[in-house]
Amino acid sequence: MTERKITVNALARVEGEGALNVRIRGGEVEIVEFRIFEPPRFFEGLLQGRDATEAPDITSRICGICPVAYITSASQAVEQAYGVEITPEIAALRRLIYCGEWIQSHVLHAAMLHAPDFLGLHDVIAISELEPELVTTALRLKKLGNDLMEAIGGRAVHPINTRVGGFFKAPDSAEIAALLPELEWGIAAAREMALRFARFDFPEDAGDYIFVALVHPEHYPIETGRIATSTELDIPVDAFHAHFMEEQVARSMALHGRMRDGSAYIVGPLARYALNRARLSETAKQTAGECGLAEVERNPFKSILVRMVEVQYACEEALRLARAYVPPDPPSMPLSPRAGVGQGCSEAPRGICHHRYEIDDAGRIVTATIVPPTSQNQPQIEADLERVIRSSLALDDAALQWRCEQVIRNYDPCISCATHFLKLSVERG
Amino acid sequence: MAEGRLHVGIGNPLRRDDGVGPWVAQRLNQTGLRARIWQADGAGLIDLFDTEAALVLIDATRSGAPPGTLTRFDAMATPLPRPLFHNSTHEFGLAEVVEIARRLGRLPARLEVIGIEGADFTPGKGLSTTVRETARRLVSALREAT
Numbered sequence: 001m002t003e004r005k006i007t008v009n010a011l012a013r014v015e016g017e018g019a020l021n022v023r024i025r026g027g028e029v030e031i032v033e034f035r036i037f038e039p040p041r042f043f044e045g046l047l048q049g050r051d052a053t054e055a056p057d058i059t060s061r062i063c064g065i066c067p068v069a070y071i072t073s074a075s076q077a078v079e080q081a082y083g084v085e086i087t088p089e090i091a092a093l094r095r096l097i098y099c100g101e102w103i104q105s106h107v108l109h110a111a112m113l114h115a116p117d118f119l120g121l122h123d124v125i126a127i128s129e130l131e132p133e134l135v136t137t138a139l140r141l142k143k144l145g146n147d148l149m150e151a152i153g154g155r156a157v158h159p160i161n162t163r164v165g166g167f168f169k170a171p172d173s174a175e176i177a178a179l180l181p182e183l184e185w186g187i188a189a190a191r192e193m194a195l196r197f198a199r200f201d202f203p204e205d206a207g208d209y210i211f212v213a214l215v216h217p218e219h220y221p222i223e224t225g226r227i228a229t230s231t232e233l234d235i236p237v238d239a240f241h242a243h244f245m246e247e248q249v250a251r252s253m254a255l256h257g258r259m260r261d262g263s264a265y266i267v268g269p270l271a272r273y274a275l276n277r278a279r280l281s282e283t284a285k286q287t288a289g290e291c292g293l294a295e296v297e298r299n300p301f302k303s304i305l306v307r308m309v310e311v312q313y314a315c316e317e318a319l320r321l322a323r324a325y326v327p328p329d330p331p332s333m334p335l336s337p338r339a340g341v342g343q344g345c346s347e348a349p350r351g352i353c354h355h356r357y358e359i360d361d362a363g364r365i366v367t368a369t370i371v372p373p374t375s376q377n378q379p380q381i382e383a384d385l386e387r388v389i390r391s392s393l394a395l396d397d398a399a400l401q402w403r404c405e406q407v408i409r410n411y412d413p414c415i416s417c418a419t420h421f422l423k424l425s426v427e428r429g
Numbered sequence: 430m431a432e433g434r435l436h437v438g439i440g441n442p443l444r445r446d447d448g449v450g451p452w453v454a455q456r457l458n459q460t461g462l463r464a465r466i467w468q469a470d471g472a473g474l475i476d477l478f479d480t481e482a483a484l485v486l487i488d489a490t491r492s493g494a495p496p497g498t499l500t501r502f503d504a505m506a507t508p509l510p511r512p513l514f515h516n517s518t519h520e521f522g523l524a525e526v527v528e529i530a531r532r533l534g535r536l537p538a539r540l541e542v543i544g545i546e547g548a549d550f551t552p553g554k555g556l557s558t559t560v561r562e563t564a565r566r567l568v569s570a571l572r573e574a575t
Contacts, residue, residue, distance in 0.1 A: 108472070125525060128532040136533055142472055157469055 002026060006401045011408060012123075018415045020404060022385070027393060032385045034378060034408060036252040036415050047368040052078045052342075052359045053164045053335065059355070059370060063414055064157050065108070068101040068149065069348030070370075071162045072223050073355040078164045080238070081342025081359050082335055089328035090166040091224070092321050096176075097152040097159065098223045098346070099318035103186065104145025104156070105349040106269075106307040106314075109412040111138035111193065114304050117406040118200035134196065137189050141311065144179075144186050148318060151175045166332030176325045183322060186315035191287045194308035198291035203403065205391070206298040207384055210263055211271035212244075212376070214347050220279040220313060221272060223346045228275055229265070230296075238343040240354050246371060254415070257376030264379035267351025268411060269306035270297055284313040300384055300410040307349075307412075337363030348373050350412050374413045381411055434483035434539065436464035436571065437474075439523060446496075446547030446560045450487040456568045462575055474526045475535060483539040485571070488514055488523050489547040496548030497559035499567060504531075504540040513544055543567065 006022040023031040043062055047055060055074040060067035072094060079086065086094075111134065112124040121127055128135040146156035152171050153159020161168050214225030215234070227243075228234045235243060244265075246255035259265055274296045277285065291305045339361040345354045351373030358366040388407050392400055438454025440447040450466075457464035467474065477484065490500065490513045502509060504527050514523040523542065530536050545564060548557045556564060 104470075123525070125528045125532065128529045132533050135529060139472060139475060139529075142470075143476065146470055146473060155469065156473075 004397060004400075006397060006404060008401060008405060011405060018408075018413065020385075020408065022389060022404060024389065024393070029386050029389050032382050032389065033251045034381050034385065036254045036378075040253050044368045044370060047357075047365045050365050052081065052337070052357060052363050052365050055355070055357060055365065055368070056162060056164060057158075057160075060158050062370070062372070065105050065414065066101055066348045066350070066353075067158045068098050068153070068162075069346055069353045070355075071159065072098060072346040073344040073353045073370075074357075075162070075164045076224070076237075076344025076346070077342040077355040077357050078335075078344075078359070079333075079342065080344060081340040081357060082164075082338060084165055084333050084335060086166055086333055087328055089326050090332070092324070093152060093167060093170070093328060095219075095223045096318055096321040096325070097149055097162070099314040099321070100145045100148030100152070100156075102145070102222065102314040102349050103148065103190075103311055103318070104142045105412075106311045107138050107141045107145065107190075107193075109349075109409075110197065110304050110307045110311075111135070111141075114307075114409050114412070115197065115200075117402070117409060118197070118202075118304070134193070137193060141186055141189055141193075144182050144315075147182070148179060151179060163332055165335050166328060166330075168331065170327035170329065170331040173325060173327060176322050179322055180319065183315050183319040187283075187312055187319065190308055190312035190315055191283075194287050194291050194305055194312060197304055197308055200304075202299060202301045203388070203392075203406075204299070205301060205388060207266070207300055207380075207387065209270070209274075209298060209380070210259065210265040211274040211296075212265045212267050212352065213271040213275045214345065214352060215275055216279065218279070220276050220310075220317075221347050222314075222317070225345075225347075227345060227352065229259075230271075230274060237345040237354070238341075238356075240343065240345065240371070241356065241369070244371070244376075246375060252378065254375050254378060256378045257371060258379055264383050265376065266380045267373050267376050268349075269303050269310060270300060271351065272347060273297060273306045273309070280309070280313055281316050284309050284316065287312055301406065303410050303412075337361070350374060350414055351376060372414070374411070374415060377411050377413065381408055381413065384410070433463050433575075434485055435477070435481045436462060436485045436487065437467050437477065438464065439467045439474075439486060439488040441468060442554060443552060445549045445551060445553050446545075446556055447489045447550050448554075449489045449545045449547060449556055449560055449564050452556060452561075453487045453564050453568055453571075456564075457571060460568075460572055462572065471522055471526055474523070475530050478530050478535050478537050478540075481537050484537050485541045485543065486523065487543045487545070487567070489550075490514065490544035491547055491550065494546045495559075496546055496557060497563040498546040499563050500544040500546075502542045502544075504542045505536065509542060514542070 059070040154161040211230040214221035216225035438450030440450040442448030511524040
């Protein structure tokens with residue numbers, strides 16, 4: 001019986017440290033393991049005993065690419081516990097800075113880390129030789145996202161102007177207005193890039209997914225919403241743990257997310273798009289259509305296209321919000337600590353990022369539970385690998401390995417986020 | 430274009446020897462040389478290339494060489510070895526930025542990249558002894574070169 005092994009000891013073009021083990025025997029896929037060996041980071045333990053208002057700043061350090069996701073979800077959780085309602089102006093500014101994060105994170109992944117897979121190139125340096133305009137545009141779009149985060153958050157990596165209840169200081173109207181011309185350019189640039197990527201040769205594939213994403217009656221979800229699934233579940237953010245769970249597996253430093261019935265599910269661009277396509281702008285929908293995206297897209301290799309449609313939408317949203325910008329006054333809401341439990345959830349570029357804090361009457365965190373997107377996607381990544389390997393057995397080992405790595409990068413996995421926590425049990429004699 | 434070459438110290442001073450670039454930049458600044466610290470997104474460095482005619486980038490390396498080993502590259506003449514300048518968020522390190530800029534025709538007129546091999550990249554402040562010694566010598570050399 002023939003045996004084939006595919007081993008990737010250190011995955012490239014993903015954030016953090018992960019590996020892949022596959023064993024195929026006699027045409028059967030015996031083992032598929034997406035292993036995360038990035039060391040555990042103990043953030044939930046670090047939060048215990050800290051003042052709840054520190055949660056956004058501490059958890060933003062989980063990720064340098066999507067700090068706003070952590071800041072937003074943590075802030076919402078504490079605000080819920082304290083019974084704080086933010087003003088529409090603060091809510092709009094939060095959505096605006098979040099648009100910046102989507103733009104820079106999506107463009108980095110789509111154009112610089114994921115596109116090489118489809119072009120048969122090793123990395124973005126090789127793309128810059130063949131298609132320099134593409135890389136120039138990607139760098140400019142990424143800068144636009146960073147500039148937006150800097151204008152509102154004080155800096156692009158781990159913003160410092162955000163806080164529970166709002167912002168330390170409202171950005172000047174002139175600073176926001178200065179971004180308008182580049183945002184107008186960004187809309188067209190993102191659309192062009194989406195259409196360029198649509199010419200890639202996509203492997204045939206369709207996953208039987210349970211999509212999970214936020215939904216909102218008015219907007220495509222970014223910073224807020226209810227949690228919905230393609231299986232008709234529609235729940236408030238604080239019912240998350242009643243329907244979803246995390247489990248430990250030996251091969252991964254990151255917990256695996258599952259539905260309570262054990263099903264794997266998918267979060268991120270494909271899920272957001274599947275559940276919220278109707279809330280996209282007409283122009284973004286048009287780009288999606290021209291890219292050949294189905295109304296519910298089940299080919300995970302096409303997630304790169306959804307990312308670029310979302311970049312176009314994020315530029316449009318940012319332009320709308322920047323034009324309507326009114327400095328929030330006051331820039332943040334007053335806080336009165338009280339004992340309770342608060343939960344928050346927002347759409348990180350890679351999918352929903354859920355925070356739950358139990359807080360004592362002095363405003364200190366008693367317990368913290370953070371469920372980032374990559375933890376949730378791990379079981380589905382392994383299911384995708386198994387399905388794609390089965391349909392790709394005719395490929396030689398090198399091509400099959402390339403295809404497998406591509407499957408993982410379809411998820412833009414953020415391994416550093418996923419390993420924020422490990423349950424540690426010590427037995428003492 | 431600004432006057433005189435700009436020294437840029439790249440790294441995170443909260444990860445001990447990773448902060449050797451910022452350490453050097455800070456001391457150069459104190460002696461009146463043009464120097465700044467870069468802790469932001471690596472890809473953003475390319476914007477500096479557009480506005481500066483001459484740049485010296487100083488970064489920690491982690492190649493397995495003895496701690497404190499100093500490597501100087503004329504980036505105009507030689508491609509940067511990626512394994513040497515690779516530590517960065519999301520696979521976008523100094524080598525990637527310089528090599529992309531080269532292909533896009535966006536390198537400044539003069540670009541030197543200086544690496545100092547670190548020993549300790551664990552969380553915390555302060556440089557290890559051998560790394561600090563090399564950094565001191567580098568500060569003197571850069572001052573004399575100006």
